[in-house]
Amino acid sequence: MKLISRIFANRRHRNMVTVMERERFNRTMPGQTAAMVGARLGFLV
Numbered sequence: 001m002k003l004i005s006r007i008f009a010n011r012r013h014r015n016m017v018t019v020m021e022r023e024r025f026n027r028t029m030p031g032q033t034a035a036m037v038g039a040r041l042g043f044l045v
Contacts (some may be wrong), residue, residue: 023034 022033
């Protein structure tokens with residue numbers, strides 16, 4: 001249930017530097033970004 005609430009939770013106001021860094025990281029290393037998200041959410045991507 002906690003996983004579902006995390007997925008569908010309202011987007012929190014985020015630091016703009018963090019958002020820009022994640023977008024840059026996603027453009028340069030998309031596999032690494034997916035691995036980080038998978039580790040955070042607790043499943044293998």
